[in-house]
Amino acid sequence: MSKRTRRPVPQFATPIIETHCHLDYLASDDMGAALAEIESAGVERLITIAVSPDNLAVVLDLVERFASVWGTQGIHPHEAEHWNSSVAEAVVRGTAHPKIVAVGEIGLDYYYQHARREVQISAFDEQLALAGELDLPVVIHTRDADDDTRAVLANHLGGLKRKGVIHSFTSSLELAEYCLQEGFHLGFNGICTFNNADNVRAIIAATPVEKILLETDSPYLTPAPYRGRANSPRYLPLVAEKVAEVKAMPVEDLLHIVRHNSQSLFFEAP
Template sequence: MLIDSHCHLDFPDFAEERDAIIQRARQAGIGLMLTISTRLDQFERVLAVAEAYPDVYCTVGIHPHEADDHVDVAAARLIELAKHPKVVGLGETGLDYFYEHSDRDAQKTCFLAHIVAARETGLPVVIHTRDADDDTAAILDAEMAKGKFKGLLHCFSSGQPLAELAVRHDMMVSFSGILTFNKARAVQDSAQALPMKNLLVETDAPYLAPVPMRGKRNEPSFVAHTAAFLAKLKGVGVSEITETTTANFLRLFDKVPHEAVSDRRAA
């Protein structure tokens, strides 16, 4: 089975046909979906989606765009919310200097709170970084030196040095539909160079639909197109990408119960 390691099933884009979208994902061989938190005041909505479906899990966290509204966030609050059995990761968090919807210092403060929570809980932190490679790398290097934690660079569109840093720190790197875009040669080069043990796939739905679905609203079933493209880049069969990325996801998000995985594979 494939796993969509990053989507936003709570977003209004999906509200009217969420059941049908999840059913299409199941029919496409998507065994699990991870729906991602972006604001703490909307976390209950994210959690409700995860609780409603046996094959959906979630994270808790604050997107860098929302950091200005969460400057006082404490790691303890994230740790408390992460106790729920359906919460298997922290984030998404990180740095976004492209849009700069939030102050850079506020973004860094939120990012560091998530890292503290990741060390305490053992859960992975899902990292968003855009036009902020140097600061992201500096934070990761400094914080890993204080104590290891698990991490994932999601929707990777950064440079090769950040991908290499992820490998050094035994982090995962996830590729979205961007990988399939004609002009995404640098992203494709990064995917080709990365070891298989560091790879994940995602949709980031409802955004960034892959070729041949580009221009449509993205949804978890479309992750199969990204996986197929990644297989071609790596020169392996789709089944190897499916098996490897699923195993990688389950190693990283190891709070997902084994029985949940077995049930979905049997289905």
């Protein structure tokens, strides 16, 4: 398998914004060299996502050190048992950095359920409230938790001026429609290149291009034909190519629109 030549990653003219990756989990001894390679693949900016009390400061360090790297502050549902008032204070302090562009990733995961449901719900609920007070968009993770995600979100729609993104969207069309109607974007990654992901491609087909964001969620979810390797933002063009194919539009046209979507959600005043 590894000896077979794989189709090279396509290179596009329009620069791409990587809206969801975990740079600190990429196995790289030389982050500067890794980022140079990622940038030469056409990725102009990356948002590296915080997940736990441990990596809030790591994300802040990355955004300080590298010009193309931006970040978030927040606690993932897997880590919800660690959510408390001092972690909340650290999240709020971290968001004061000018390169922190969202609260996340936050949400509910009943598939793995590493934290108790009621604990996940309160961490999600409190971080949505914080995002509203801070006037920041949110990066939401939801898996096998459609009804509760919708119920918790419903309490915050008025408070969240900037809304945000449901990243790595794999939930139902009903939840997609609800989130789109309430002003959220949907984020898609390498899953859309998997053979068994017709459900995700159907969601992409149903999502207006103006509401789509591109991400890799690296080092997870490596797109075809590179499955089996650790993912990297340098594979993002493969995600763009598949999303454009599903939307039946030229890749450069898609990239132009999604770049604008990312800029207006994360990098411009509302």
